[in-house]
Amino acid sequence: MRPKTVLPWAALAGVAAVLAACGGTAATGPSSSKNQASAPGITSSSITIGSTQPLTGVAAPGYDEIAPGSKAYFAYVNAHGGVFGRKIKYDYLDDGYNPAQTPTLTHQLVLQDNVFAMFSALGTPTHLAVVNYLNAEKVPDLFVSSGCNCWSNTSQYPDTFGWQPDYTIEGKILGQYVKQHLSGQKVGYFYQNDEFGLDGVKGLNDQIPSSSVVSKQDYVATNTSIGAQIAGLQQAGAQVVVSFSVPAFTAIALLTAAALNYHPTWVVTNVGSDPPTLGAFLSNISKGAAGGALATGMISDAYLPLVSDASNGWIKLFKGIAQQYAPTLPWDGNVLYGMAQAYTLVQVLKASGRNPTRAEVLKTLETVKLTGGPGLVPFDFSKSSHLGYAGVEVVKTGATGAQTALTPIYVTGNTGKIQRYTATPTKAPASGVPSN
Amino acid sequence: MRKAVGAVRQSGRRVPVASLWGVVGRRPLARHGLFAVLVAIAIVIFSYQVSSYTNYNLAEVAVFVIAAAGLTLLTGVNGQISLGHGALMAVGAYTTALLLKSQPNLAMILVLLTSVATTAGAGLIFGVAAARLRGPYLAGATLALALALPQLALHFSSLFGGEEGIPITPPSAPSWLGATFSSEQWLAWISVVAALVTLVLLANLMRSWVGRTLKAVRDDEVAALLAGINVGRIQVLAFVISAGCAGLAGALFAYWVGLAAPAAFSVTLSLQLLIAIVIGGLGSLVGAVWGSLVLVMVPDLTGSLASGLNLPSSIANNLPLAIFGLVLMVAILAFPGGIQGGLKRLAGLGRSRWRQHGLRRESG
Structure with missing residues (x-):
């Protein structure tokens, strides 16, 4: 009887010794050059973000490709060094575009899956059902996949940001x-x-x-x-x-x-x-x-490069990533949308420093101009506006399904005049990953 | 009443503890009340042990228990089928939403009671019509209610907020519970207390002459009529009580979701309630509790199961629903009497074994 019980105890002692040793090295110097668990959902090796998407139901066909598109881009970033060495884990759940389903799933993501932020949650009626909750819990609610101008209510929803033109x-x-x-x-x-x-x-x-x-x-x-x-x-x-x-x-x-x-x-x-x-x-x-x-x-x-424009550097980049990391996805505007959103998120996370808190990421969005993304126009993020892209060009669909631009790019706000936007759009980075 | 009190005193003089239990055991209100208090204490302790998310799910179970218990009275005990209880929940939810919109600081208990009253009123109106209908015609009429009522929210969108509905701020926990006390736990407490109160009241009702009358009408309307029961009135009464429960459930559901929106009260919700009482055990309040647990927990489990299998998205997305359907079919085939029926059978087996064992010990 006795010899048998020795082994587990010895193993336990060994584990304890190893743990003590690990704790010892970690405790030697907490500095900003080391990855730390700086916020809910952020560990030294990963960042977990969550989303609710219509994967079944009336809105699913087409829109169910957005989250897999984002995920493919995150997989590319993870394979190319991640964000400060952290891998992005993207956890998206199916709400069937049903506003009664979204709150349960959002609670699950925040309370159980412990996400750092909500990302790309899709739908106006669905997301309106949870925007109060997310802001009460101070969970960053980034780049809602909906062009409702309700997301730019900075006094009521300080933690919510839009993305596409309203x-x-x-x-x-x-x-x-x-x-x-x-x-x-x-x-x-x-x-x-x-x-x-x-x-x-x-x-x-x-x-x-x-x-x-x-x-x-x-x-x-x-x-x-x-x-x-x-x-x-x-x-x-x-x-x-x-x-x-x-x-x-x-x-x-x-x-x-x-x-x-x-x-x-x-x-x-x-x-x-x-x-x-x-x-x-x-x-x-x-x-x-x-x-x-x-x-x-x-x-x-x-407001993004045209899906059919094979000569555009952004399209080349995203299409290549999609083919490599999500080969079953068709190449269309939904996948491009998801990947461009994912690109923006990586930009923000990189700009927020190595060990960001939730509040710091939000502050970055309001104060640091995010340039160099795939959009035709810059974001309209500031302390007083959480709208996303503030302009579009008018396009026409041709016989082969390829779109061509009919007008220059225009920018405007919810109110006020429409103005021409003349700056040239930025080129895609060679690495495919935002630099800053 | 006075007689009963006298009985307690009289028996109290002889063997205090045993006879007190005897009285509690014999009187349904006392017995059910005591049981409910014990369950409440257990759940309060449980709510401190688990995460906020589990508390959130606990509140959902409690909400379904209230609605399913009300439907048990109507369908299980009185034999009237309703495919429209989701719509009655919508009445409760919108009453809550509109009330809070105009009176944001109204005490929650008043909001809940008003929702119960309004929905019971809606139940009265519909019950009068329903009392004239039987079987498939009643099912059809209640189904129409389930389909039509949420559409009103779209039609009068300026009042009811259209597709997006009316947002509701969930109740925040009172400060004496401490700063770390989550709003989910508070809502779970409120919902569980509401569910227990509902169950105790319904359990007593079912043990009273009303319950016996309801069952008499269910079993044989003509016989009930000959026994002097006003069949129509009893059927309307069942509808009103059941609607009141649906109203309470709807109000708490609105608090729980944080929203009153038409999409929440689809036909699916009505069918889910029916599933809950059938799978739990038709006609039994405990069965309604089992059914609600299944309704909340099984989709959660199948969802994580499906996502863990690493299947192509077109299959993985639809798998949870398919598994849920399969579980329901298997459960109905294996336990025709629902979960409660199955458990009773098992308990019956166990009890007879226990008795045999006891006899053997006495003789040995």
């Missing part, structure tokens, strides 16, 4: 294009009945004279039958339809209009117009009867 900015610049280049035509609106659609309409109304708007039709994201709305636009004789819709609803709208032999000029928000995503939707929904060709001639806007 929908009012998009609406204003698209509206300006309609006013200047499609003048005299009857205009109809088609929009999602929530902050997303309503913010967009606000921007459109700012530019398009109300006398030329003949019909305004809305839909709710949970009901896919929109025949009545499209027929309403057709009956009102709208020659231009400006649409603030998610990809699935853009596709259904195009198919419904085609079935009614109704062929207006479509002007669609960036979030609902990515050609590869739309093409996949169109052929899926119509069971192969239609395809991306139905989106030919669609007018939209862009």
